[in-house]
Amino acid sequence: xPDFATPQAxxxxxxxxxxxxxxxxxxxxxxxxxxVAASGTETFANEAFTxxxxxxxxxxxxxxxxxxxxxEVRLTWTDPVSGIVYGEQHYFAxxxxxxxxxxxxxxxxxxxxxxxxxITNLDxxxxxxxxxxxxxxxxxxxxxxxxxxxxxxxxxxxxxxxLATLPDDESSLGxxxxxxxxxxxxxxxxFGMAPGQLVQLSGFASSAAALAYNYQVRPVPSSVYTASGxxxxxxxxxxxxxxxxxxxxxxxxxKITNNGTAVAAFHVMMTAQG
Numbered sequence: 001x002p003d004f005a006t007p008q009a010x011x012x013x014x015x016x017x018x019x020x021x022x023x024x025x026x027x028x029x030x031x032x033x034x035x036v037a038a039s040g041t042e043t044f045a046n047e048a049f050t051x052x053x054x055x056x057x058x059x060x061x062x063x064x065x066x067x068x069x070x071x072e073v074r075l076t077w078t079d080p081v082s083g084i085v086y087g088e089q090h091y092f093a094x095x096x097x098x099x100x101x102x103x104x105x106x107x108x109x110x111x112x113x114x115x116x117x118x119i120t121n122l123d124x125x126x127x128x129x130x131x132x133x134x135x136x137x138x139x140x141x142x143x144x145x146x147x148x149x150x151x152x153x154x155x156x157x158x159x160x161x162x163l164a165t166l167p168d169d170e171s172s173l174g175x176x177x178x179x180x181x182x183x184x185x186x187x188x189x190x191f192g193m194a195p196g197q198l199v200q201l202s203g204f205a206s207s208a209a210a211l212a213y214n215y216q217v218r219p220v221p222s223s224v225y226t227a228s229g230x231x232x233x234x235x236x237x238x239x240x241x242x243x244x245x246x247x248x249x250x251x252x253x254x255k256i257t258n259n260g261t262a263v264a265a266f267h268v269m270m271t272a273q274g
Contacts (some may be wrong), residue, residue: 024051025137029117032139036071036121038101038129044132045117048080051136054115057109057149058129060095063175066126066159067143072219073104074118077111078096091146091195092224094252095128096156103152107157108144108189110136122223146249147272148173148192161190164270173199173252173270180265181213186257190220194272195249199251202242203268209261217246217256 015082029045036042054075054137062069070092077087089149096102150166164174173192181187205211217232219225231245258264 011128021138021140023137023139024247025055025135025139026051027133027135029132029134031130031132034130034132036119036130038121038127039124040117040127041120042130043118044130044136045114045115047115047134049110049113049115051110051135051138051172053107053109053137053141053268054108055135055137055139056066057133058093058104058106059101060104060118061098061101061129062095062123062159063126063224064097064157064159065242066095066123067124068082068123068221068223069128069159069161070122070223071095071130072120072122073106074120076114076116079112079118080114089144090249092122092193092221094190094220096153096157096158098129100155100157102158104146104157105149106144106146107139107141108148122221131228141147145195146193146195148251150192152194152215157168160189161253162188162190164189164218164268166192167234171272171274173272175267176203176254176266178265178267179187180258180263181258182259182263185207186255188253188255191252191254191270192251193213193251194247197247198273199245199247199252199270200242200273201254201268201270202229202240205236205241205264205266206239207260207264210237211239211264212259212266214259215241215259217243218253218255219250220253222249225250
């Protein structure tokens, strides 16, 4: 159509031709190595949004002496004119040591035209070092998706925790391969996160004696969810076990207590739907 064609003519041509779906990612904010004091909060971004989605990458490190190496990540969506809050989301991201930090990836639909990202260090004694990258895009998403970058986190070292083994498949929150638990003892492992998704836990145990054990799945950190915020809690006297739960906006831990009469080897996998 010539330039002087009516707006309706342009609309008709676009409707007949179609419109390409362009993601067009654009970096809005980058913060490298920002220190968040013990129990402190820092604002990492306060950005105008002109596209339909967001993506965020967080790399968090703590000193090895940290006892609660987690950060609370608060996303606040507001109208930049009126200041009305259209949505607020809270996620909990884990940190590793400086030599082996942990990476959390998040993405989802934009809720309004302004996003503020604030991060609170939940460790009361140790500072956190946070690197953040925030982008907007027009990728079509039905829901938010947050999780670990397994390939980067497989060699991570989380203070005061033992990581489950992480495969490159991000639908897996982690697995245990023939891990021994002595009789009369218990062990706890840290697994990944899959907020809002259905998670399947499956496993089996082997022992030279009669089996009797308990397994517990809880969200962490316990300073937020308490020590009794169970997602699964089962006493088992058979070889195999399985369960399902809806994952919270945080990593989860698996604790196994061996109440039998001999050491038992445990094989476990957690997998998120979708």
